[in-house]
Amino acid sequence: MTLKQDFPPLPEALPAPVVDNHCHMDIVRDGHEALEPAEALALAGSVGVTRIVQIGCDLPSARWAVEAARTHDNVIAGVALHPNDAPLHQDLDAAIAEIEALAMAHDKVRVIGETGLDFFRTGDDGRAAQQESFRRHIDLAIRLDKTLQIHDRDAHDAVLEVLDQEGTPDRWVMHCFSGDADFAKRCLDRGAYLSFSGTVTFGNAGDLRDALAITPKDRILVETDAPFLTPTPHRGKTNSAYLIPVTMRAMAAVRGVDLEELCLQVNANTEAAFGGTW
Template sequence: MSPRHDPHTYPPVPEEALPVPVVDNHCHLDIQRDGTLLSVEEALARAAAVGVTRIVQIGCDLPGARWAVETATAHDAVVAGVALHPNDAPLHDDFEAAFAEIEGLAAHDRVRAVGETGLDFFRTAEDGRETQAYSFRRHIDLAKRLDKTLVIHDRDAHEAVLEVIDSVGPPERWVMHCFSGDADFARACLDRGAYLSFAGTVTFKNAQPLRDALAVAPRDRILVETDAPYLTPTPYRGAPNASYLVPLTMRLMAEVRGDDLEVLCHAVNANTDAAFGGSW
């Protein structure tokens, strides 16, 4: 089996570091994939070696949110985002109690984001979507009240996400995590003030609509992420992902846009600070 498809093997660290540091603005350092997991220290060290010097750790459920805050407190390079994931929200017998804990965690000074929240029509069936939408609205309100960045998960729910955003209004700063739409949807999000975050999916062979979206996005609205351990960029699709693989995505992004890599790295780094309320 080729190493790039071996689910038990991390890909090699890229030989060439990025010319300017960037931020992985969406990562799950706590999630194992097929039994593999780097320690936080190893994940941060490998990332820093190639110019990925900061990470936003996202907690998607109560244990994950607690872990994200603890990890951000222990590591200067890490800040946290906390929320009940759209697929997690309908699973709580007492949603209000679960959300109350998220609200308390979100107030921590190492938490920069409320998310990932949003809508997922791929994994959650019709009977859970009302709770998803309710949870989404509650998280939007929380981001506004705490002046935190809203991080949106959108899977097979483009128009419904925009309907919610239009109905309640977005917070000052919001990110479309792992942007998955085409150029028209990109424009619709950008018109409403969103930052678009691109993951390893933009490198996939069948992702031309996503590359078209990247090409039309203004340079000052583009972010990069891994969603690690998922969405590993080409040529290692199928293996566990980690922040140290961001250079593969960044180089493809620069190529698609016709941008100088150093210029794009500078922009992505500055955009991340703007999107998440300042440097850390």
């Protein structure tokens, strides 16, 4: 299959299937090419990435995610207001109400996320809205028995403080885990799954590799966050679910384990984290 110029070549296929548990097939990076969803899914499947969790992060993309899950057998959906989106809503109640309706629209909507806190892009004036939105999403995940998927950027302590106050659902994921080994332990003590992305391949990500090394094998997930966070050596190109094998091989090296063994474990972990097969 011929790939567009913006995309890296297909990697060697994985020896066993895995799931990309956080992907944005609807997002097109400024000035970059895009893949059609069917093309992205076919490319991913050709290298062993057989299922995808499509994540909505505002109302339009949440609606898109639900439709993608309805359309494609190997896709489930997550719906939420991204923490950077939450302060933009003058009527947060109405926006959360629509997220709740979307969460109940189909049984393949299994995720409330990505929600959380982002102190990198949102300043002090927007943080109260972020916190309120995060609390409301936690409540949704608990009431609706959905998996909570958390975005945390430069807000480690604040995220855990809110979770300690509100409680956690039975299943919750730290999306694109970005902390060190100490923060990993604090999340794991509260029952988290830790999801590792292409950032684990970056040269300056030693702390992140330390976190991966100490994470119990039954708590590890993998994701792309595509079209962002393209793994080394393809940084600068557009990310897609078919690049999961690059990240998985790096993760196996960090763990010192057989790649097939890690694939089988991550696949089982993903089903446990997201409520079974699909």
